[in-house]
Amino acid sequence: MCPFIEQQKHANPALLHSAEALQNTILATVPDAMIVIDEAGTILLFSEAAHRMFGYDNDVVGQNVRILMPNPDRDRHDSYMQHYMDTGEAHIIGIGRITAARRRDGSTFPIELAIGEAHTESGRLFTGFIRDLTEIQRAERRLNDLQGELSHISRVSAMGSLASALAHELNQPLTAIASYAEGARALLGEEGAPAPDTIAMVREALAEASAEALRAGQIVRRLREFISRGESERxxxxxxxxxxxxxxxxxxxxxxxxxxxxxxxxxxxxxxxxxxxxxxxxxxxxxxxxxxxxxxxxxxxxxxxxxxxxxxxxxxxxxxxxxxxxxxxxxxxxxxxxxxxxxxxxxxxxxxxxxxxxxxxxxxxxxxxxxxxxxxxxxxxxxxxxxx
The missing domain is CATH 3.30.565.10 (Histidine kinase-like ATPase, C-terminal domain)
Structure with a gap:
């Protein structure tokens, strides 16, 4: 029996029946799983929703709440509790978080956990409200799969457009580079020592080819900066x-x-x-x-x-x-x-x-x-x- 009701039994026996009825009503109707534990982590109350969620019978009352946790939390829960009792430093209490829980058959599932604390004459009590996120995440995964397929198609399309645009932008400088290089090769391929005018023309062709190569590099660099530019909310x-x-x-x-x-x-x-x-x-x-x-x-x-x-x-x-x-x-x-x-x-x-x-x-x-x-x-x- 919950320590609160035990207190009521000794303080005012006439209220015992109504307090028990209220407790049973809450445990049977609360939509999310509700679990009450004491300072030692012992389960005192286990709602009907919790029974359905975890697959345990009434024998779960009196056991340590760590049986509902997968590792590593399962092996470390007692030390977590002792650390909080000693320091008052809360990592979950009053904060809530998304984590994983363990059913009686050993399977795990995602949950949203919120924990509250109450001080009573017999010590501190902790009430946990647990929401099963399995169906929510399953729906999210289905949506993510659809979004992933659309994203895949979008990426392929975007890469095709990017490749087309890049080819278009780079075609002109690459063609110019090839033309200047071919012209320089032709000038140097003439028999005999090249004339000073020929050397000057080769130098000019190589200079133009170098300028076009730098232009191609600038195109790629600007495109990279455009793609990578993005702001995140930190x-x-x-x-x-x-x-x-x-x-x-x-x-x-x-x-x-x-x-x-x-x-x-x-x-x-x-x-x-x-x-x-x-x-x-x-x-x-x-x-x-x-x-x-x-x-x-x-x-x-x-x-x-x-x-x-x-x-x-x-x-x-x-x-x-x-x-x-x-x-x-x-x-x-x-x-x-x-x-x-x-x-x-x-x-x-x-x-x-x-x-x-x-x-x-x-x-x-x-x-x-x-x-x-x-x-x-x-x-x-x-x-x-x-x-x-």
Whole structure:
């Protein structure tokens, strides 16, 4: 029985029946899953929606709430609770976040979690409201698939238009270069030592060819600047939130149930200045690439860690235990249109590099400690906003 009702029982036994009825009504009708735990993490109340969501019977009451969590949170929940009890530093309470949960059958699913805290005579109680995001994300994935197909068609069309425009713009200087070079070759091909007038004409032709080559380079440079020009809305973000949300989205539905997944982030390097959507896109791409790389590996280990990189930068590392990178692949890893995937366009890592470099950082790949690949990228460290 909930400690609150126990208090009512001793304070005013006449209110016991109505308090229990109110509690049962709330537990049976609250639309989102509701779970109440005590300071030790023991489950005190479990709503009907929570029973349906997690697949547990009434025997779940009295157990530690960590049984509802996948790793790494499952193994670290007690230490998280103790850290909050000792320091009062909240990472979730009163904030809310998107994370993953674990059903009784061991399957995981994405959730939106909000936690509140109450102080009672018997100690602190924590109430969690959980919303299953499976259907929402499934709908989003279907929409993203459609958008991806449209985007693919759009990219192919855009590349065709770009190639056509580039060919048109470069045709004139390249034709001129060829003409000047051919003229110079013809002048130098005459028998005997070339006359001074011939030498002057050759020099003039080579000068014109050089000028046209510079013009062609300027065309390409202006086009590159036009394509890369773009502004992102950068704000102070918490790296832990970026990583946990991206990991929950990337790993849910991946089928990697036996994968060893670990997140180790430096709390002293948690605040970064970035565009949240763009950096999460980088993380999603790197995590999904890692999962795909490990599909045929006997050992499946994925680790995301962060550390201070000095000079006001934070380094984020996504490591896997896949087969690693072949030298010929590593050499062109971040170049567009280079891919080892059957249906890939080779733009993912190129886009990641563009995003990271636009944030003032850099991205590179090295062999991981697990025998696979470790992707490193850096972001600008930020300070706590003055308004909190």
């Amino acid at each position: 704000r102070v973000e918490r790296l832990r939130r970026l990583v946990t949300e991206a990991a929950a989205l990337a790993l849910t539905g991946s089928g990697q149930t036996g994968m060893d997944f670990d997140i180790r982030l430096d709390p002293a390097a948690d605040l970064v200045l970035c565009d949240r959507i763009q950096i999460q896109q980088v993380l999603l791409n790197l995590i999904r690439n890692a999962v795909e790389a490990m599909q045929r590996s006997a050992r499946q280990s994925l680790e995301i860690r962060s550390r201070s990189a000095g000079r006001g930068m934070v380094e984020v590392v996504v490591s896997d235990s896949g087969p690693g990178l072949a030298p010929e692949v590593a050499a062109v890893l971040f170049q567009p249109f280079n891919t080892s995937k059957e249906k890939g366009m080779g733009l993912g890592l190129s886009i990641c590099r563009t995003i990271v470099e636009a944030h003032g950082g850099r991205i590179w790949a090295e062999p991981s400690d697990f025998g696979g690949t470790a992707f490193h990228f850096t972001l600008e460290m930020a300070e706590e906003p003055q308004d909190g």
